[in-house]
Amino acid sequence: MRTGVLEQIWQGVIRATAPGEGKRVRRIIQAMIPAQTVFLSGAVGSDRAHVFHDEMEVMPELGLGDVIVEELSVDVPYGSLVVICDEDCLASPVDLEIASFDVGIVVAKTLLGVLRLGAFPIERENEALYVMACAYERMARSAGLQQLGLIPSEFSKGLTSTLGAYWSGAMRAHTDRSGLFLNGQTLSGPEVRAYLQALDPAFAAPAAELLPSDLLVFSGGRHALSDWLEMLRGAVNAVLVERKVGMNWEVLRQSRGI
Numbered sequence: 001m002r003t004g005v006l007e008q009i010w011q012g013v014i015r016a017t018a019p020g021e022g023k024r025v026r027r028i029i030q031a032m033i034p035a036q037t038v039f040l041s042g043a044v045g046s047d048r049a050h051v052f053h054d055e056m057e058v059m060p061e062l063g064l065g066d067v068i069v070e071e072l073s074v075d076v077p078y079g080s081l082v083v084i085c086d087e088d089c090l091a092s093p094v095d096l097e098i099a100s101f102d103v104g105i106v107v108a109k110t111l112l113g114v115l116r117l118g119a120f121p122i123e124r125e126n127e128a129l130y131v132m133a134c135a136y137e138r139m140a141r142s143a144g145l146q147q148l149g150l151i152p153s154e155f156s157k158g159l160t161s162t163l164g165a166y167w168s169g170a171m172r173a174h175t176d177r178s179g180l181f182l183n184g185q186t187l188s189g190p191e192v193r194a195y196l197q198a199l200d201p202a203f204a205a206p207a208a209e210l211l212p213s214d215l216l217v218f219s220g221g222r223h224a225l226s227d228w229l230e231m232l233r234g235a236v237n238a239v240l241v242e243r244k245v246g247m248n249w250e251v252l253r254q255s256r257g258i
């Protein structure tokens with residue numbers, strides 16, 4: 001995908017967003033993820049959205065942020081997320097159901113990116129991901145986000161379908177056959193916890209209803225990615241409990257090709 005992004009920028013498939021384009025969607029995402037973020041638009045297709053960081057190398061010693069600055073004339077502050085949304089997500093008039101689903105995907109892919117950046121030890125990644133996702137699912141039900149237009153049920157579908165594909169090993173929602181998040185199941189349901197505990201017998205994340213409602217709500221405006229990651233890590237580690245003896249996660253990761 002890294003080289004694919006570079007090719008799509010060169011081909012004009014991925015472009016800069018206009019100042020007023022998708023303003024409501026961008027406001028919702030920034031309210032939930034207060035990291036410096038650059039928004040681009042393109043024909044993403046069934047994936048709906050991509051999330052990267054500006055330092056990701058698209059070629060040896062060539063970072064994505066530098067490519068965006070040179071090719072699209074978009075300012076990319078150091079330490080930024082790069083969110084590429086499908087064009088119909090940002091088009092006017094905004095379809096709030098589609099937009100809410102896509103915001104869920106953006107949040108899920110951002111959280112998976114947090115894991116790839118090594119924010120948590122391998123043996124705690126599933127617990128950290130579960131805690132973060134549950135916190136965002138609760139955040140989506142806040143009055144402030146709903147007033148911005150976010151539909152919590154659609155957000156949850158986008159969030160859980162993306163994470164379900166990751167946990168099942170399918171990696172992409174439209175190839176996931178696990179059925180883990182069908183029939184309106186949410187992250188707080190017993191089925192999801194049972195699945196994660198079967199995957200990792202030492203799974204020790206607190207139940208969703210025990211998490212503080214403002215766990216991942218941070219003040220201070222937009223933050224550099226490294227600063228936001230540090231706040232995220234501190235908040236999640238504060239609620240994680242000691243693990244029991246469990247599986248060798250490095251062996252599991254290699255067996256799944258992760």
